[in-house]
Amino acid sequence: MFNTSKFMNLPRLGLLICVMTVQALANDPCAFTVPEGWNQARTQWDGACEAGFANGLGVIKEQGDKNVNRFFFGRLKNGAIEFGVVEELGSYMAGRFAMGRLVQSDDRQVYIDAFAEGEKAAQQVASRFSNAGNKASARFYKGKAKALREAMD
Amino acid sequence: MVTQSLGSFNVTGFRLAIESLRVAFTQVQREQPAVYSALGTAGMLCCRLQRGSKTAISNHSWGTAIDFTLNGRLDTYGDNQVMIGLTLLAPIMNRHGWYWGAAFRKEDAMHFEASRLLISRWASQI
Numbered sequence: 596m597f598n599t600s601k602f603m604n605l606p607r608l609g610l611l612i613c614v615m616t617v618q619a620l621a622n623d624p625c626a627f628t629v630p631e632g633w634n635q636a637r638t639q640w641d642g643a644c645e646a647g648f649a650n651g652l653g654v655i656k657e658q659g660d661k662n663v664n665r666f667f668f669g670r671l672k673n674g675a676i677e678f679g680v681v682e683e684l685g686s687y688m689a690g691r692f693a694m695g696r697l698v699q700s701d702d703r704q705v706y707i708d709a710f711a712e713g714e715k716a717a718q719q720v721a722s723r724f725s726n727a728g729n730k731a732s733a734r735f736y737k738g739k740a741k742a743l744r745e746a747m748d
Numbered sequence: 749m750v751t752q753s754l755g756s757f758n759v760t761g762f763r764l765a766i767e768s769l770r771v772a773f774t775q776v777q778r779e780q781p782a783v784y785s786a787l788g789t790a791g792m793l794c795c796r797l798q799r800g801s802k803t804a805i806s807n808h809s810w811g812t813a814i815d816f817t818l819n820g821r822l823d824t825y826g827d828n829q830v831m832i833g834l835t836l837l838a839p840i841m842n843r844h845g846w847y848w849g850a851a852f853r854k855e856d857a858m859h860f861e862a863s864r865l866l867i868s869r870w871a872s873q874i
Contacts, residue, residue, distance in 0.1 A: 687821065687822040688821055689822060701789055703760075703790055703792065703815075706791065706815075707794060744799075745799050746822070
């Protein structure tokens with residue numbers, strides 16, 4: 596006969612898995628989720644943290660075998676990407692993100708604001724590297740900030 | 749200025765410019781259906797100066813220029829590389845009197861703007 600008690604425990608099991616996942620993330624010094632399709636294990640967040648989660652302006656990069664595959668420049672909120680620009684393969688995706696996915700918009704101001712947010716993030720990371728004496732990385736991110744500033748007419 | 753649908757997306761811009769785009773898009777749909785289905789926009793209208801300038805006004809300020817996306821992606825400005833879909837779109841847009849920003853002094857391949865010829869034609873209609 597069908598075991599109804601096990602069936603009814605499934606939602607609780609799901610809740611438990613969610614709680615365990617969040618706890619695992621929270622144990623990380625600065626947990627964050629990545630844009631859809633990215634390899635989380637090869638990513639790094641350069642930016643502010645709050646209560647164990649990436650929060651505020653910064654940069655996520657996904658490392659490839661030799662180079663960085665792609666970047667996110669912008670703002671995270673409680674570990675989730677919120678607003679900014681993904682740069683990959685000579686193209687940009689800019690705007691608001693929800694659940695790791697770009698929210699498509701036809702509003703030009705959204706794109707302009709997203710690039711401005713990305714520029715601020717890159718500039719902030721450049722300043723952090725500059726203060727730490729890492730001139731090469733500071734120069735690299737200043738270049739990224741300039742590219743983001745010029746992206747939209 | 750009006751907001752109208754151009755198939756899969758809406759644009760806000762100069763009415764006659766949008767009418768011209770609609771005619772061009774009919775041809776894009778017929779000749780380059782894959783490009784047509786991937787097309788989106790980063791908008792037409794936004795009142796601001798040209799990038800890096802303190803005096804020159806962007807053609808987006810008049811709603812007579814448009815930036816395109818392909819599958820939600822914008823071509824990177826100034827890297828002298830262009831998305832292949834934009835190279836397929838450009839000849840059709842040119843036939844309808846739209847300049848392609850890939851030919852600008854600094855490559856701007858996402859950008860198309862109404863030619864002087866179109867603008868002068870529209871001037872006689874308003």
